[in-house]
Amino acid sequence: MQFKNSLKFGRYAEVIVLAKIKSKYKSAYVDRKYNKFYDIIIPENNTTVEVKSDTMSNDTGNFVVEVEMPVGTPSALSVTRATWWVFYDGRMLFITPQEIKNIIQDNDLSPVEFVGDGDTQKKKAYLVKKHLIEKKSTILD
Numbered sequence: 001m002q003f004k005n006s007l008k009f010g011r012y013a014e015v016i017v018l019a020k021i022k023s024k025y026k027s028a029y030v031d032r033k034y035n036k037f038y039d040i041i042i043p044e045n046n047t048t049v050e051v052k053s054d055t056m057s058n059d060t061g062n063f064v065v066e067v068e069m070p071v072g073t074p075s076a077l078s079v080t081r082a083t084w085w086v087f088y089d090g091r092m093l094f095i096t097p098q099e100i101k102n103i104i105q106d107n108d109l110s111p112v113e114f115v116g117d118g119d120t121q122k123k124k125a126y127l128v129k130k131h132l133i134e135k136k137s138t139i140l141d
Contacts, residue, residue: 013053013088014039020092020140021049036075038082050082050097057089062127065100070121071113077101089130093137103132 014030018040021028028042038048057063066076077085080097087093103109104126111124 010051010053014051017049017051017086017088017092037080047083048081049084049086050076050080051086051088053088055089057087057130060127061130063087063089063130063133064116064125065104065128066123066125067111068124069119071124075123076125087133087137092140093133094140095133095137099136100128100133103128103136107132 018028018030021040021042025042025044027044028040030039031041037050039051040049042049052063054063067074067078069075077097077100082097084094085097085100087095107128109126109128111126113122113124115122
């Protein structure tokens with residue numbers, strides 16, 4: 001998926017996740033100024049949500065968990081301030097960043113480096129088996 005399409009789908013995923021959150025927390029909103037720490041703010045309970053769209057995981061069986069972009073510059077899981085991460089693969093998998101870190105550590109995963117579709121520089125990321133994330137997540141359709 002080219003970056004432009006990937007970005008568009010990422011925004012779409014944010015809208016879908018926000019709609020689900022707003023069904024319970026009416027004041028929730030997407031932070032439209034670029035924020036590398038989280039995407040959605042929920043004022044009612046002072047929490048934040050990072051949305052990661054990853055429909056390719058339906059083919060690969062792995063969620064990509066970025067930690068550096070470009071390599072050597074901490075990003076995503078390394079810098080998140082989100083209370084929750086949501087992996088969107090057509091479903092919404094709610095999980096805490098700490099639980100993702102625990103999964104990586106408990107399964108002795110090693111990061112890989114690659115240039116993602118539409119990227120111009122390498123990123124460092126973990127390829128985490130979906131079932132590992134699913135076991136520790138609250139899953140909403």
